[in-house]
Amino acid sequence: MENRTDKNSYTIIFAIVMVFVVGALLAFTASSLKPRIAENQRIEKQQNILYAMGVNDNTDGSAVFVSTTDAPELFKKYITHQLVIENGVPKEDNEAYLMDIKKEKAAAISDPSKRRLPLFIGEKDGKKLYVAPIYGKGLWDAIWGYVSMDENMVVQGAYFDHKGETPGLGANIKERFFMDDFIGEHLLDASGNFKGITVAKGNADPKNEDKTDNEVDAIAGATITGNGVTAMIKSDLKLYKPYFDNLKNN
Amino acid sequence: MALLSKKDTKLITDPLLDNNPITIQVLGICSALAITAQLKASIVMALSVMAVLAIGNVVISLMRNIIPSKIRIIVQLVVVAALVIIVDQVLKAFSYELSKTLSVFVGLIITNCIIMGRFEAFALANGPWKSFLDGIGNAAGYGLILVIVGFFRELLGSGTLLGFKVLGDPIEKTGLYALGYENNGFMLLSPMALIVVGIIIWVQRSRNEALVEDN
Numbered sequence: 001m002e003n004r005t006d007k008n009s010y011t012i013i014f015a016i017v018m019v020f021v022v023g024a025l026l027a028f029t030a031s032s033l034k035p036r037i038a039e040n041q042r043i044e045k046q047q048n049i050l051y052a053m054g055v056n057d058n059t060d061g062s063a064v065f066v067s068t069t070d071a072p073e074l075f076k077k078y079i080t081h082q083l084v085i086e087n088g089v090p091k092e093d094n095e096a097y098l099m100d101i102k103k104e105k106a107a108a109i110s111d112p113s114k115r116r117l118p119l120f121i122g123e124k125d126g127k128k129l130y131v132a133p134i135y136g137k138g139l140w141d142a143i144w145g146y147v148s149m150d151e152n153m154v155v156q157g158a159y160f161d162h163k164g165e166t167p168g169l170g171a172n173i174k175e176r177f178f179m180d181d182f183i184g185e186h187l188l189d190a191s192g193n194f195k196g197i198t199v200a201k202g203n204a205d206p207k208n209e210d211k212t213d214n215e216v217d218a219i220a221g222a223t224i225t226g227n228g229v230t231a232m233i234k235s236d237l238k239l240y241k242p243y244f245d246n247l248k249n250n
Numbered sequence: 251m252a253l254l255s256k257k258d259t260k261l262i263t264d265p266l267l268d269n270n271p272i273t274i275q276v277l278g279i280c281s282a283l284a285i286t287a288q289l290k291a292s293i294v295m296a297l298s299v300m301a302v303l304a305i306g307n308v309v310i311s312l313m314r315n316i317i318p319s320k321i322r323i324i325v326q327l328v329v330v331a332a333l334v335i336i337v338d339q340v341l342k343a344f345s346y347e348l349s350k351t352l353s354v355f356v357g358l359i360i361t362n363c364i365i366m367g368r369f370e371a372f373a374l375a376n377g378p379w380k381s382f383l384d385g386i387g388n389a390a391g392y393g394l395i396l397v398i399v400g401f402f403r404e405l406l407g408s409g410t411l412l413g414f415k416v417l418g419d420p421i422e423k424t425g426l427y428a429l430g431y432e433n434n435g436f437m438l439l440s441p442m443a444l445i446v447v448g449i450i451i452w453v454q455r456s457r458n459e460a461l462v463e464d465n
Contacts, residue, residue, distance in 0.1 A: 011318040018325065022332045029339050036343040044346065062413065068346075164354050168287025168404070169438060171354070206421055221287070221438040 043068050045097050046075040052146035052159040053078060053122050053129050063159075063176045079131075081121040087113055088242055096120065101135040101144065101236075117239055122148075129156055132240050136232025139224040140164040143173065147237060149187065151247055154211075155197070158182040160229060170225030181208045181216040187237060189214065194241045196234035199226035254383070261383040265391035271364045272395040273451045274461065278364040282396055283443040285358065289412050292400030296393025298355050300386060301337070303365050306330050307385035310373040317374070326369040331360050364392055399446045407437030 004010060047065040050056065055078055057064040066074055082096035096118040108115035120131040131148040145160035160173040172178055182197060189195040190212070200215040201223065208216060218226045254262075271277045281299075285291045309329050310317075317325050338356050341349035359365070368388050373381040404410055409417040409427075418425015420433055436442050455461045 005316065005318045006320070011320050014316070014318050015321060015324075018328060022328055026332060026335060029336050033339050033343040037339070037346075040342065040346040164357070166287070167285045167291035167354060168408075171291075220435045 040068075042098065043071050046071045048146050048159050048161070049097060049120055049122075049131050050074055050078060052131050052148040052157045053124055054148070054157045055124060058176065061176060063174065063179065078122045078124060079120050080123055083119045083121065085117040085119060085240075085243055086115075088246075090119070090243065093118075099133075101133050102142070105135060115239065117243075119240065119243065127156075130240075130244075132237060134232045134236040136228050136235070138162055138165045138173075138228040139170050139222075140166070143225065143228050143232065145229075145232070147182070147233070149237075149244075151244060153187040153194075153237075153241070153244055155182045155185045155187065162225070165222070165225050169219065169221040172219050172222060173225055173229060178216075178219060184211040185216060186212050186214060187233075194238050196230065196237065199230045201226075258380065258383050261380060262387035262390065265384075265388040266394060267391075267454070268458065268461065270391045270395065270454075271367070271388050272392055272447065273454055275367070277367050278362050278392050279444075279447070281355075281358045281362055282392075282399060282447060283440040285355070286396055286400040286443050287403050287407065287438050289397065289400040289404045292396040293393075294351060295355050295358070296389065296396050298352060298359055299362060299364070299392060300389035302330065302334055302359050303368060303389045304382050304385035306333055306365060307368055307373040307381035308378045309333070310369045311376060311378045311381035314374050322374065323366070323370070326366055327360075330365055330369070334360050364388060395447065395450060398450060399443055402446055403437045403443060406434050407442075409433050 005014075047068070050071065051063070051065055055066060055074060057066055065071070079097075081092060082094055083090040084093045084096050084099070085091075097120060099116065099118045101118075104116055118133060122129045122131060127150065129148045129150065131146050133144065133146050135142070135144040137143060141163035143160065143162040143165065145158060147155055147159075148157040150156055158179050160179060162171060162173060165171045165173065185197050187194060187196060195214045198215050199218045201218045205213065205215070206217050265271055268274065272279065272282055278299075281295060285295050306329060310326060313325070313329075334356055338349060338352070341352065368384060372384045376384070401411070404412075405416070409415060409420055415425075417431070418427045420427050
């Protein structure tokens with residue numbers, strides 16, 4: 001006798017039932033957990049921005065965010081203004097930090113004037129800091145981050161994160177030894193033009209003492225991720241240059 | 251009475267050495283090359299695979315009498331993919347930090363040949379308890395090699411272990427570096443993982459001649 005499970009009809013019914021059961025299971029899990037996940041992501045963005053401003057619980061050698069319970073309160077305390085710059089006109093928007101930079105970038109491909117730029121102005125130890133988000137691609141997947149600057153576009157802090165860079169290589173962009181190198185680096189060259197910061201191989205300055213060379217030391221084995229960091233700093237922070245020019249003229 | 255019978259114990263200990271999934275069956279090599287530049291990543295990956303393989307083996311074993319043989323591979327794939335996604339979602343909701351550490355591994359777990367291999371070779375023919383032990387054993391054998399490779403690659407490539415600078419500071423030239431020692435940047439690249447795995451295979455087979463295949 002033929003085995004019951006070998007029949008075509010059984011196979012097809014099994015496949016259909018399986019698809020429904022698994023699909024329902026996944027849909028149920030996803031939708032029931034969605035609010036919690038969204039809340040986690042919201043707090044993470046606040047933690048990221050605060051981290052770039054230097055508000056963090058860093059220990060020796062490793063990057064530590066402020067705790068998730070403190071983040072919303074600290075965010076209110078340190079971030080004084082949230083702006084969205086559209087066509088060079090800044091507008092206050094308290095939800096600016098939730099903006100999806102990936103979508104903004106995609107929308108701006110056809111029409112660059114459509115690009116809305118979020119900017120967070122904070123104050124720490126009496127110093128005014130401007131935090132801007134950046135977004136780009138690494139080797140395998142998306143990379144993004146936040147860079148805080150003073151009014152001369154000198155980096156005061158940086159936070160990078162990634163979706164799927166290689167552990168131990170590209171993934172090291174979110175380690176302190178890499179992120180801390182950006183502190184004090186100039187985004188402008190000596191004559192005030194935007195130059196960005198290059199993640200450079202063979203940089204003869206591994207201790208990163210030269211802050212005006214527009215370069216930081218690259219990570220061995222992470223060339224493409226490093227190039228991605230260079231590219232996103234260049235393309236995204238450049239857009240903020242007019243805002244800073246205005247700031248100086250007024 | 252012992253917790254595990256002699257046969258059950260063998261299910262766990264066999265894959266650690268003489269039937270190791272990486273060095274003997276040469277499965278799961280891809281992830282062993284990709285993520286072993288750091289010891290911490292190796293450990294995280296080993297634990298994730300252990301959880302998925304043990305649970306997946308049990309699920310497949312419970313379903314073994316109703317799975318149509320013609321589409322069994324697809325069924326296995328669906329089970330492991332669904333499992334991994336659900337675990338990932340639950341972690342995202344309740345342990346966000348941990349899920350961020352694991353995000354890279356999710357895709358690698360689904361495609362790990364050891365998982366499909368054990369479903370096909372063991373869980374489809376054995377009961378849930380045995381399958382569970384088989385899953386733990388094989389994941390442990392896989393993890394063991396991962397940790398050995400990760401240990402050497404991180405130590406020789408970055409001069410650190412679990413992030414601690416055990417050999418001194420390469421830039422400040424302290425510890426071993428004061429004597430002129432340099433990190434071997436090659437160790438950070440995937441090909442060196444293959445060479446380390448090769449050395450492990452060599453050592454293992456020269457210690458146990460029975461493992462050497464006849465030509």
